[in-house]
Amino acid sequence: MDDPLLQALGWLAGVMTFALCLVSALGQTRACRRHLREAARAIDGRVRGNGWGERPRLDFAVDGIPAEFVYSPGPWARVRFRWSAPGRLRIAPAGESAGARRLPGDLGYDVPEFAGGYDVEGGPEAWVLESLSDETRGCVLALAALGAPTGGSVPIRIDVGPFGLSVFYRGNPAAEHELLTGFLSLSSRLLRGLRGDSPAGAPAESAEEVAADGRCPVCGVGLDGVLRRCQRCRTFHHGDCWEYFGGCAMYGCFSRQAERVRLE
Ligand SMILES: [Zn+2]
Ligand SMILES: [Zn+2]
Structure with missing residues (x-):
């Protein structure tokens, strides 16, 4: 590569690759924002963070409970409902909950449908067992199947506690319209399943x-x-x-x- 022409061409190729990557990244960001706006219209939500370099988020509400959806940077997108649960429940890909702080009184649970795929822990036991209803388990499996190849699954994480319900999805559901609406509606269904008949309202402790x-x-x-x-x-x-x-x-x-x- 002593030839100055070759060097210049190599340099030009580098600059063009960078520019193409930039254009493609900007295009993806625009598509994500469009999907957020479409979802916002459908569920009467609002997209925030529209400024340059700001991370967009979608604010909405389910049965009067405020919720926020965010993605990127980082591998996990998440929706979080500002609902104060009467207990703690964590559902995480097998082995990954090891990194999470186990709280005093939390127990591990065997859920046959999640065997080998997800670890479940939480407490108090009576509340957790009641919360792991057919509806809840079905929602979790449907969330994991969302956007995955047939028969496969995508890592998800559910975290329920006094400070809210968070549903994490590894990937960016906002990249596709169907994925985003599916993620939001399944997460809302999960919230309803977990809440049962308990009243809405402000968290006991924010x-x-x-x-x-x-x-x-x-x-x-x-x-x-x-x-x-x-x-x-x-x-x-x-x-x-x-x-x-x-x-x-x-x-x-x-x-x-x-x-x-x-x-x-
Ligand atoms: Zn902060
Ligand atoms: Zn902590």
Whole structure:
């Protein structure tokens, strides 16, 4: 590659590849935003974060319970309902829940339909067993089959607790119209299945109140050891809870930038 012409051509090819990647990425972002707007119209929601470089999100409500959907950056997209569950339930791809903080009193459960695919843990036991109804299990399996090749599945994660119901999907449902509407409607069905007849209304204890009380907004337990402090809203999280949740757990924050802080 001593020939200056070859060098120039190589350089030009590099620049053009970069430009093509940029154009394709911008096109994908535009398609995602369009799908969000279409979904918003169908469910009476609102797309926020329309500015340059801002991460778009979809705000909507199900039976009066506020919800938010976000995707990227990172491997997981998620929808989160601001509903205060009377117990904790986590459904995660087998082996992956190991990274999550197991709370005092949480137990593991065997669900035959999820065998080998998903681990289930939570508490109190009576509430978890009641929550794992036919409807709930069906919703989870339908979510995992969404966008997957026939007979296959996509990793999903369900996290239910006092600070909300979050449904995580590995991939970006907003990339396809059908995928996004399917994801949102199955997640809403899951919320209804879990809530049963319990009334809507404000959470018994919001993530904001928990954080103000010096506890972690992911697990609700007191903070100690090596923590993460969100660079945007300054809220402290346990390090493992931050990793598990994929960023800040405060409603409407969505930051993935944090500094490590050791609390004495
Ligand atoms: Zn925590
Ligand atoms: Zn934050």
